Amino acid sequence: MFEARFSDQIDRLMDRDNDAWETHDRAVAMKNNGEDVILLCVGDPDFRTPEPIIDNAVSHLRVGRTHYSPALGEMKLRRAVADLETATSPHPCTPAEVAVYPGATNALYSVMNCLLNAGDEVVIPEPMYVGYPSIMAAIDAKVVAVPLRVEEDFKLDMEAMKAAVTGRTRVVFINTPGNPTGSIISRKELAELAEFCRERNLWLVCDEVYSMFTYSGLHRSLRASAQNLDNVVMVDGLSKSHAMSGWRIGWVVGPETLIERLGAHAGATLFGCPQFIQDASAFALENDQEYVAQMRQEYAERAEYVVRKLEKLEGIHCHQPRAGMFVMCDVDGTGMDGREFARALLDAELVSVVPGDAFGPSARNCVRVGLAQPRPMLKQACKRIKRFIEALPARS
Template sequence: MKYSKLVERLQGKRTAAWEIHHAAQQALERGEDVIILSVGDPDFATPEVIVERAVSALRGGDTHYAEVVGRLPLRAAIAKEFARQTGCRADADNVIAVAGAQNGLFATSLCLCEAGDEVIVPEPMYLTYEASVRASGATLVPVAVDPSRGFHLDCAALEAAITPRTKAIFFATPCNPTGVVMPRADLERIAQLAVLYDLWVVSDEVYADLTFEREHVSIASLDGMAERTVTLGSLSKSHAMPGWRVGWAIGPKTLMEHLGRLALCMLYGLPGFVQQAALTAIENKAQIVADMREIYRRRRDLMFARLSQVPGLRCLLPEAGMFMMVDITGTGLSTVDFTWQLFRSQGVSLLDASAFGETANGYVRLGFVVDEKRLAEACDRITTFVAGLDGAGRRDG
C-alpha cells in the first residue's frame, strides 16, 4: 500500500530524537532507578485549585461538546491577560483555544503557508517545527545562531535568508532548547524586516512567564506587528498542566476564523471541564507562576553551579524556562554517544541537542524537571560518568 508524501514530510531526525526518552520511560516502568531530564514535563502536580475546578465541572456534567474555538469566557480571559502583558489591543475574537501550543503552530502553518513558500526559523529550533512547516508544503529555511554568542540571533544572517519566496518567520522566545530570551532590539529588527518584506511572524511564547533576569517582550506589541503576528501560548509549563493540553493562538480575527475552521476538522474543541480548569488557571496565574518561576530559578542555579565545575563540560546559563544547554565536546564523545552511554551507565536521560539543529551539535539539553534532591543526584551521576572518561571519549580502565 502507498502513503502520501505528507508522511515523508513528517519524519526525520528531529522527530526521532525522543528514542532515548522513550527508553528511559520504559526503564522507569520496569522499576529501574533512572532520572529523566530529557523532556519538559514538570514534576509538579497541577495546582489544587485548578484540579478542583475540573473535578467540580465533571461532576456537574460538563462532558459534552464545547465551542470548537474555545468558550467566550476563556478566550476573553486569555485576550485580557495578553493585553495586560503586552499593551496590545485584543479581545476574544483574536483568540482560539487549541489542544496545546504545538497544535496551534501546526494549524497556523497550514493556514499561512503552501507549496513554494519558505519559512525562516532560527536554529536551534523546537523539534516539531520542521514537520509543522513541511506539512503545509512549504520549505523550512534554518538560520544558524552562533553558540559563541550564547545562541542569540544574528539579525543580519536572518535578513540575508529572505528571498521573494519567504512567507513567514517563525521563532520561539524564550527559546526551547537554549533558554534564550530575545532582546527588544532583535525583535525590533525582525519587525522592521517583516513590515518591509510583508511577512507573517509566528512567535512561540510558551515560556514567556518563566523568564529570569531578562524581560520578555512580545513582538506583537511593536509598531505594525499586531496585524501580521500570531502569538502562541500555553498553560503546560507555567501551570504544570502539560497533560491537560491547553494552548492558544492570538492573531488577526480573519486568521482566527480560518484556524477555527481547521480546528473543526482536526480537534473539535477542548473538553468543557478542561476549559473551566484553564479559566481558573488564568484567574490564579499571578501566584502560581511566581512560585514556579522561583523553583525553576533555584533548580537552574543548582545545576549550573554543580556542572560548571566538571572538567570537560561547559554550561550556558539559561535566561528562561526549564532547560539548560551543556557543551560536552570536551569529553571527546559525540552527543549521541554521550547521552546513551550516560543513560546506560548512570541511568540519567538527557537529550541530544543536535536534534534541534546542527548549530547545537556538541550540546546536550537537560531539564529542571525533578526536585532539587534528585537534580543534585543527577549532577553527581553525570560528574561520575565524565570523570570516568579519558578525554578522548573512552572509559578509563
C-alpha cells in the same frame, strides 16, 4: 492483497529521522524495566497541576459542562487570554483576536496550515524545538534553518535571519524564551524583526510557551514589542506555566483575519475543546499569581544549581538559561559530541539527557539537561554526571 496507499503527508511524517531520540527511547525502556534511570530528557513539568484548578474543573464537570463548545474556544477563556495580553502589552487585545486549541502544538500546526502552502519556506533559527520540523513536514513547507552560534550564547543573528528570506518565504518563525537554549529575544530585536517582516509582507509567528518562566524580569512578548500587529502571531499555552501539559490547552493571538480562518480550519478539524477544561483554564489564568511565581522561582533555582555544579566539571560549559526548563551544556571539551556523550552517560551512570543535534546541527556538541525533576533527583543526577566526567580518560 490490499495495496491502497497512505497519503504523501503522513509518509513524509513517518519518514522523519528520529535517530537523535535513540538515547531517550532507550532510557525510557530501561526505566520501564525497573532500572534506576534519571530522566533529564523530558519537558513535562514534575509539579502537580495546582489544586484549585483541579477543583474548578471537577465542579464544572459536575454541573454538566460536558458538551460541544465553539470551534474558536469558549468566550470566557478567549477573554481571559485577551485580558492577559492587554495587561502585558501596550496594544489592547479583544477575544476576536484569540483562538483556543488543545495545546500549543496543535495551535502552531493550525496556524501554519492557514499561512503556508506546500513548498513555501519558513525561516527558523536553529537550534529549534523538536516539534517544528514535524509540523513543517506535515504541511510540506520547507524549513530554512538559520544557525545560531554556541559561542555567542545562541543569540539571534538578525542579519542571518534577514538574509535567509527569499521570494518563497512566507513565514518567519521564532521562539522566545527558547527551547532548548533558554535564551530570550530582546524587545528591540522583536520589534526590528516584526517591522522587517511587515515590510516584506511576511508573517512573524512566535512560540512563547515559556513566557511565564523568565527568571529575572517579566517576559517581553512579540505582541508587546511590535509596533504594528497586522503580521504578528503569538502562540502560548498552559502546559508549562501551570503544569497542565495533559489538559491540552494552548491558544493563538493574531489578527482577526487569521482568527476567522483558524475558525474555519478548527471547524473542519477540532470542533472545539472540552468545556470543563476551558472553564478551569480561564480560572487558571485569572487566579495564578502565586503558584506560577512559585514554579518560576523553583525552575530558576534548579537552573542555577545545575549550572553551578556542571560548570565546575572539566570539559563542560553551560549556557546560562534566562528562562524555561532546560540547561544547554556544551560538552565539546570532553572530546565527545552531544550524541556520544548522551549515549555514554546513560550507559555508565543511567542519566538521560538529549543530544543537542535533536534540535539542529549547530548544537551538535551540546546536550540538553532538563530541570523537570525535584531538587534531590537533580542533585543525584549532577553527582552521577561528575562521576562520569571524572572517570573519562585524561585528555592532553
